[in-house]
Amino acid sequence: MQNRLQGWSKEYELGIKEIDLQHQYFFRLITRLADELKNSSDFPYQKSLFVELGLYTHFHFVSEENLMQRSGYPGLHEHNKLIDGLNKNKLLFEEGHIEAIQVIDFLKMWFISHTVKEDRKFAEYIIG
Template identity: 90%
Template sequence: MQYRLQGWSKKYELGIKEIDLQHQYFFKLITRLADELKNSSDLPYQKSLFTELGLYTHFHFVSEENLMHRSGYSGLQEHKKLHNKLIDGLNKNKLLFEEGHIEAIQVIDFLEMWFISHTVKEDRKFAEYING
């Protein structure tokens, strides 16, 4: 399997230290999940990895939204909608994988595209706002 996330890239950085650190950890969780889904068939362990990613996703989104609120970002409500859509997609992919309806590569494709597009496109809008 070939993954899009080959290593951390400066293109993912927004210039907001708190968010950049969270994105780096988020990136590590996604790559670890990708490796473990590829190398382990232990379903309880895989479910635990999904739980870890889901909990961190929730933490990161709340943290990011609080920063947006504090800064008076006018795009906050729209960004929250995107976050909710992404969490729904994660939950759907997790369930489909656990039930055997999709393969690990499909889950990883979703997560990679989500991370790349959301970070470099949607989060960049906030970075431009906050960084002037």
């Protein structure tokens, strides 16, 4: 498993079309956020990017958890860890305690770990 997002990888695909499409968008959103945070010093704009990411993250998690509930997945997991981590990193960034790259690294590592490990378990349960 790679430890950085370099580009979309088949490794991130689960074989569940709805989730795969959402993960592809999530990947593009993280990539765009990384680019914009590195290239823009417009702080209000940077903050609005975090709002966009937070809203999409919430949508994706509700959607994913609904699929898990509908299928009777016994390992239904909460996504609070990412939400808490994202909020913490966002606040630290806004207060000037961490750099944008640290937020991006957190998001990249979370995406890889969650998609390749946690969501893979769900895909195996659904697909068999």
